Amino acid sequence: MPYGYAGKIVKVNLTTENVEIKKFDENFYRKYLGGRALALYFLLKELKKDVDPFSPKNKLIFATGVATGIPLPGMNRYCVAAKSPLTNTFGESYAGGFFGPELKFAGFDALVIEGKAEKPIYLWIHDNEIEIKNATHIWGQKTKETTETICKEIGEPRARVAAIGPAGEKLVRFANILHDMKYANGRCGLGAVMGSKNLKAIAVKGGQRLKFADREKIVKLAKWAAKAIKDMPGPRSRRKYGTAVILLSLNELGLLPTRNFLDGKFEHAEEISGEKMAETILVSKKGCYGCAIMCKRVVKGKYPYETDPEYGGPEYETLAALGSLCGVNDLNAISYANMLCNAYGLDTISTGVTIAFAMECFENKILTKKDFNGLEPKFGNTNAMVKLVEMIAKREGIGDILAEGVMRASRKIGRGAEKFAMHVKGKEVPMHEPRGKKSLALAYATSPCGADHMQNAHDTLFESDVEKILPLGILKPLSATDLSPEKVRMFTYLNMWWSLFDCLGVCKFAVTPHPAAVFDVSQLRDIIKAATGWDLTVWEMLKVGERAITMARCFNVREGFTKDDDTLPERFFKPFRSNIGVDAKIPKQEFENSLKLFYGMMGWNPDTGVPTEAKLYELDVGWIANFSAR
């Protein structure tokens, strides 16, 4: 067993209740590292093509990385993956918190779940054991009740419970999975996949200590990091204001998604800012395993929107999606809606974008008061926003259509609604404006799981001296609005780097090149070496990241996706409604050229976007080249 890992991967078939423990050799772990690549290994090897995401045949994978569980800031993330019911592509979503480390402490690097339980169940994983437990009595409960009931039943108040809420049970296509009621594997509808398997929750508790190659070195780094975090402006401001620390500056730049991306400035931005939250409803801060940054918010919303602090508080994405994107300026209401999402198990980004879509449909009279059971969801209608969250979660009224996500909903509604549906491959666009950070256009278009803001470092990072913070031979800073071949190159390299993080299980805020980073490249290498004993060069590391991106691409190619799916909502090719600057649109031809260049740089056929055989062999995944279903 390699150092740094639990050494076991468990497969659970919910149909047969068969549990299989698998062990892999050190080379396997080193090649895939974990997380994204590990999940893709199983999805490519074991999932047949064209499977319905809600079929028992779909596989739901919880995969930690080599870094998950190292007692250092930012080393706590894990991946949940499956074929996504929102996009029909490879679906993935990451969370920090405590579940991933706990899974490793319980003896498992990853969990591969297949089949469908006859009736609702939950899994109880502890110290190398897996129990399948009845959940009929919990079915229908919100995440908090679910968590509490399970902890009581198993007699383990400190177990980490990853649960779905009613939204997941009802197969809302953007239902999520939450542990401790606030750490969300938010995107791609993986909560609905869990629901489709009658799997209400997974509880884990483990007492096993991970074996590291050099624990002393980790202790040393931990001491250094504890002090460093206190001294660094990035972590400090993130602790103070959470991820929302960026909201006002984005608004300043005219890049705060507002009213379904019609505008880039929100006149009430200050009212929904991280600063305002800190002044008003913030009651506490939470961190993830091993991390002293504490960027997570804990809020207590006020009348008439009282909230339960156990559900945490809104991230930047949530503030923008349920706030500015819906034209809503009531921080209490947004926090309340955030709580509903966490209780029902809804992705806040997709929820906000779906509601903003509904609002624009309403403003354009494509949907009417009647469709909304009497609500008048204009942009800015706080009450309507909150109500719609609940209607979606419960699939009530129009909520039943909206629960399908904006792509399917707009097709069902028709009458031009499609042009208000802000999604890529069916996944709702997150709260970052590609019109002002232009390589984000490529990120959204080419992300294997639809529009996603965590696929790549954002362009604003590239405006500084990149070479100093991430020495990959990018010697010249480039403007955020640049979309030249140089930017595509930068994007390609950074894409690999961030993909690496998703294999490692590392938080993208914790390691360079993020401005709030704690660790630099050489420290990251030290950390992995201390954990595993492997002296990974940056070459080998980037190749793991690249391997994972290309594996995901192969998954999607197999599912029938083509380059034509790598596009953006038309809105991004046009300027904002209110002019905020000359460059504030994606030039279509430049975008198309960039896309082809990106394919080429990735070793994919520039005309089709399909990974070449040579690239697969070069990435040491020749077995995909020979894959019968390709």
Place this chain on the structure above:
Amino acid sequence: MPYGYAGKIVKVNLTTENVEIKKFDENFYRKYLGGRALALYFLLKELKKDVDPFSPKNKLIFATGVATGIPLPGMNRYCVAAKSPLTNTFGESYAGGFFGPELKFAGFDALVIEGKAEKPIYLWIHDNEIEIKNATHIWGQKTKETTETICKEIGEPRARVAAIGPAGEKLVRFANILHDMKYANGRCGLGAVMGSKNLKAIAVKGGQRLKFADREKIVKLAKWAAKAIKDMPGPRSRRKYGTAVILLSLNELGLLPTRNFLDGKFEHAEEISGEKMAETILVSKKGCYGCAIMCKRVVKGKYPYETDPEYGGPEYETLAALGSLCGVNDLNAISYANMLCNAYGLDTISTGVTIAFAMECFENKILTKKDFNGLEPKFGNTNAMVKLVEMIAKREGIGDILAEGVMRASRKIGRGAEKFAMHVKGKEVPMHEPRGKKSLALAYATSPCGADHMQNAHDTLFESDVEKILPLGILKPLSATDLSPEKVRMFTYLNMWWSLFDCLGVCKFAVTPHPAAVFDVSQLRDIIKAATGWDLTVWEMLKVGERAITMARCFNVREGFTKDDDTLPERFFKPFRSNIGVDAKIPKQEFENSLKLFYGMMGWNPDTGVPTEAKLYELDVGWIANFSAR
């Protein structure tokens, strides 16, 4: 000016006698590093396509790298490059010794020579100055006389003189350049390019100390290396037996090129071995700048083949090319022939292969005694071998045809001689058998300058735990006779790594993965950082290597070379005459497949071998993509 460099590049036009000093910014140096990539920068930018290599328009470039002149073992090499008169491709050849460091100490990182002097001249470069001096009286002299005359004239006995001999003057297509009469830029006929420009020699002397970012660190490394070399078996045995240390083990494996590659075992191998040399004619050892390994031989051959120790002694390549390949077992004669090559300025490899070719023609009665002025050059005819060296150098009799190299000579001779001409793209095959080290087949076929043994780490290195000595994600050792896609991947990565050395100016024996290496990857990074202040990751480093390979490929594509030129002499696709093992041939179909895979892995069109536009942008040389002549 970046640390570690002299900071100036000088262009000398011999037609106009114009001297131009050019300065480049730090990013330029960091992107190309030096040597190979630097030379290609000028050849691609400034040389028009289809220029005759002997035309005044051809450019002859002497380029050091960032490592050249660092006072550490193995940091002393430099590149000479031009369009090659032997191959019409990009031509390059490297030497260690002292000339490269001295050039930097004199103030210049590189020397770009164009035009043609009206009458013979030499250059005298000292302390930031360039003088063009008359060489009419030296023309025709051997390298030793040339060197002595020049040193006397300039009053600088310790100047380093890179000179051509009579062979270069007579445009022997494999004439070389030698400094100190024994350090050769041997291959590709660059001495003939020098001759075509009426440039007899370049003398350099410099008193300038290089500025390093961290000289202390270099001093520390030097101390460590001095001790390490004493303790390491690799450097120790190389000091003891020179590069010839491998001769007997290659013979043992059946991979010692013998009788023009008809055989793989030479019955007299022991008589021409490094061990035998050490016992008999070895009188001293020489090293290169900063290097205590002292792998260079100094010999004193005995009657009737007395040799002058100032011409050094034979390397492995020479022992095999003029020895086993010609069936010659007389160490004194080989040393004598080696001296002739160094005196006349002939590449010993091409000379040996050309003579072996002539011998096979003679044995097959394609050439007769008459053609050889009465000589009977059967394999093993020592006297004929020695005579032919001189006839080639002087273009006497059949020597005039042989001086064109085996490709042209065989075409001129006809009558089936072509099948005995062991070359790729016109360059004679060096003394390593691709039939037993199969990725060498790819190296020979795809090397930008024809068959070359310094393009890649040889397969035998890949049989050990590569990951430990060069962590690039190659996790599984592969047999030397493997030519699977995994081997192609390994080859591709190692190709980039070795190309990097040619940009750095680093000796391939000094740095991992060579078994006689002194420094490992992390030390190489330390060295570059200490010299320049740049914290180059292995990613950035490999990309420099890859960039240079691809630039060279672009040069050749521009000159009209296609994938059809990436092939091998037919002989290698067949077993040895005397059966030495089942696997001892290159399987043609496997070879073709590997070639396509290699192209693909390099980001070149797998069907044409032409670098894609995306790859050029990815390597940050988009200017080549826009290159009008492409």
